[in-house]
Amino acid sequence: MDRIILGDNQFFGISHMSEEKGMEQARKFQDINAIIDVLDTAYGCGIHAFTFSTHDRVQQICDHFRAFPEKYADLQLYPVLPYAHKYANLVNEKGIIGTIMDVVVSNNTASQIAGIIARGGAAMLTQNPTEIMKLLIDAEMKMFRGLNVKVVFLQNIVTDLFLGLGWKDVFRDFATYIEHKYQVRAGFITLNMPRLVDFLLKCGIEEPVVCSAINKVGFQMNPDIASYEETLRNGHFQAMAMSIMAAGAVPPKEAIEYVASFKNIKSIIFGASTRTHIEQTKKLIEQLS
Amino acid sequence: MLKGGVIGFGRMGITHYAILNTHPDVQFVAVSDSSKFVLKNLNRYTSLKLFTDYQKMLGEAEMDFVIAATPTASHYEIVKAAAQKNLHIFVEKPFSMNVEDGTELVKMAEDKSIVNQVGYFLRFNEVFRAVRKLVTDGLIGEVIHYKNEMYGRTVLRASKSGWRSKTAMGGGCMLDFASHCIDFSDYLFGPIEGVSGSVLKRIYSLDVEDAVFTTLKHRNGTTGNIMVNWSDESYRRPFNRIEIFGTKGKIVADRQEYRLYLRQPDGKDHFEKGWNIHYLPELEKGVRFSLRGSEFTNQLDHFIECIRQKNTQTACTFADALRTDCVVENIKNDFAARNT
Numbered sequence: 001m002d003r004i005i006l007g008d009n010q011f012f013g014i015s016h017m018s019e020e021k022g023m024e025q026a027r028k029f030q031d032i033n034a035i036i037d038v039l040d041t042a043y044g045c046g047i048h049a050f051t052f053s054t055h056d057r058v059q060q061i062c063d064h065f066r067a068f069p070e071k072y073a074d075l076q077l078y079p080v081l082p083y084a085h086k087y088a089n090l091v092n093e094k095g096i097i098g099t100i101m102d103v104v105v106s107n108n109t110a111s112q113i114a115g116i117i118a119r120g121g122a123a124m125l126t127q128n129p130t131e132i133m134k135l136l137i138d139a140e141m142k143m144f145r146g147l148n149v150k151v152v153f154l155q156n157i158v159t160d161l162f163l164g165l166g167w168k169d170v171f172r173d174f175a176t177y178i179e180h181k182y183q184v185r186a187g188f189i190t191l192n193m194p195r196l197v198d199f200l201l202k203c204g205i206e207e208p209v210v211c212s213a214i215n216k217v218g219f220q221m222n223p224d225i226a227s228y229e230e231t232l233r234n235g236h237f238q239a240m241a242m243s244i245m246a247a248g249a250v251p252p253k254e255a256i257e258y259v260a261s262f263k264n265i266k267s268i269i270f271g272a273s274t275r276t277h278i279e280q281t282k283k284l285i286e287q288l289s
Numbered sequence: 290m291l292k293g294g295v296i297g298f299g300r301m302g303i304t305h306y307a308i309l310n311t312h313p314d315v316q317f318v319a320v321s322d323s324s325k326f327v328l329k330n331l332n333r334y335t336s337l338k339l340f341t342d343y344q345k346m347l348g349e350a351e352m353d354f355v356i357a358a359t360p361t362a363s364h365y366e367i368v369k370a371a372a373q374k375n376l377h378i379f380v381e382k383p384f385s386m387n388v389e390d391g392t393e394l395v396k397m398a399e400d401k402s403i404v405n406q407v408g409y410f411l412r413f414n415e416v417f418r419a420v421r422k423l424v425t426d427g428l429i430g431e432v433i434h435y436k437n438e439m440y441g442r443t444v445l446r447a448s449k450s451g452w453r454s455k456t457a458m459g460g461g462c463m464l465d466f467a468s469h470c471i472d473f474s475d476y477l478f479g480p481i482e483g484v485s486g487s488v489l490k491r492i493y494s495l496d497v498e499d500a501v502f503t504t505l506k507h508r509n510g511t512t513g514n515i516m517v518n519w520s521d522e523s524y525r526r527p528f529n530r531i532e533i534f535g536t537k538g539k540i541v542a543d544r545q546e547y548r549l550y551l552r553q554p555d556g557k558d559h560f561e562k563g564w565n566i567h568y569l570p571e572l573e574k575g576v577r578f579s580l581r582g583s584e585f586t587n588q589l590d591h592f593i594e595c596i597r598q599k600n601t602q603t604a605c606t607f608a609d610a611l612r613t614d615c616v617v618e619n620i621k622n623d624f625a626a627r628n629t
Binding site: 157160218 | 335
């Protein structure tokens with residue numbers, strides 16, 4: 001896994017510090033070229049790894065990557081699915097089945113849909129949740145076709161929902177399908193890292209890839225920072241750290257020193273939208289690691 | 290160990306279930322839902338007793354409490370049936386479709402001494418709790434007026450399906466969005482006695498209002514505007530914001546940060562003259578399990594703790610939520626009086 005990964009929250013109006021700041025950034029990055037400029041800056045600095053949610057606009061970014069294969073030869077993508085807000089309103093309106101059918105229909109050609117219907121259609125879907133999951137994964141992964149994918153992440157609301165439900169099969173099925181179909185590791189993003197690591201090991205998923213907030217003030221680290229530190233020291237998993245600056249509450253140097261002190265942390269994901277910020281953060285991670 | 294059941298396993302029901310399923314003192318034993326898809330999957334993954342009929346569930350399953358997360362129109366009969374079984378009840382917001390029904394349920398809960406709570410989760414947000422303390426501590430002096438807003442992109446086109454688009458089921462922006470703001474105003478400034486200048490607007494919906502604007506007057510003299518619109522595409526997700534003007538300063542807050550402006554320092558070295566900005570990372574403590582925001586865990590853990598302590602005065606009782614139902618009715622009447 002890559003040591004340094006650029007995150008994508010800043011491009012889509014997501015700020016853990018301030019909703020207004022998020023909206024301001026959304027305005028700034030309304031033009032897809034503004035996003036590509038930042039990605040190119042990072043790429044030029046030697047950061048070749050990016051996480052992307054499956055936000056509708058990521059399709060355009062992926063089209064850009066595909067248009068310049070030589071320029072982006074070393075690109076490594078870490079998709080995060082699903083982009084939950086995309087579905088929230090659809091579920092309100094159409095219910096679970098309606099939403100699934102909508103997503104499947106809008107992401108497949110007529111002949112593919114005919115194939116799905118031939119295999120049993122909606123009736124088959126309701127009988128078999130694993131089949132639903134596979135269709136949704138394929139629909140969401142479609143935008144990354146032809147690009148180099150390193151890990152496919154399950155987004156935190158979904159991970160934590162199934163963690164709360166305690167449904168082991170869902171985690172096993174997700175990991176197995178990602179590893180077989182896409183030939184890469186499945187990863188899990190969570191707001192409850194210690195509980196999740198313990199649970200994934202009980203599911204029989206060895207050395208799971210788990211991404212969570214890790215910062216010295218305990219922001220978005222549930223139940224508490226002490227449990228995180230304990231799991232980072234003793235847990236058998238591959239940790240990826242995000243929110244290392246706790247949305248601005250921790251200065252960059254302190255943030256990276258803290259994360260670098262845990263040998264178990266393989267990757268650091270950070271969000272930035274200026275050249276200075278990208279260069280500084282990369283330099284600090286390299287110096288302190 | 291407290292035994293619980295969930296009635297209505299939709300988006301909120303499943304969230305509440307997942308959060309309390311990780312609580313060390315709670316064991317869920319039963320779920321009722323009208324969807325075969327939902328029940329089939331629950332049957333596949335859990336050993337819960339499953340029901341299509343909540344009446345049957347209340348009759349057969351042995352429980353200490355229930356979570357009711359069904360469309361608003363069914364709250365009255367469900368809460369009434371659960372109260373008759375002496376079960377502690379957490380019911381989703383808004384509480385009831387009309388004040389008469391709600392009043393009966395409040396009385397029932399009091400007579401039976403059951404723990405009762407309604408899901409106005411903004412009361413459990415750490416930023417808004419801090420804002421309430423600033424107001425009640427008098428930091429900004431006497432509150433003159435406020436603006437309490439909620440915007441989102443829940444409805445962006447006409448829809449005939451889904452209960453949120455149907456008045457009779459408890460749909461509409463008033464019950465879904467405005468109720469949050471009304472409850473939050475009540476939480477900050479106390480009971481609301483007057484409603485005026487109400488405007489209900491339809492934007493895309495066929496049967497329900499998509500925006501609500503009104504002026505509220507509280508018993509303590511404070512006034513404020515409620516501005517709510519669930520058809521605003523420019524918001525990524527539901528967004529709450531409040532701006533409070535007082536004689537000594539003002540507060541601007543959303544779920545992630547508050548900005549406090551003071552005309553003079555507070556004298557205790559906590560806040561300086563001018564702007565004081567504080568973010569959620571400083572204010573929020575970890576919760577034992579987090580799903581969709583720690584507010585949701587805080588409100589349910591509070592409910593469970595109240596059951597354990599036999600404390601019927603939860604942070605958002607049926608009686609608290611009934612006050613919001615009254616205001617909703619007054620806003621509708623205020624609007625209708627000028628538009629008939």
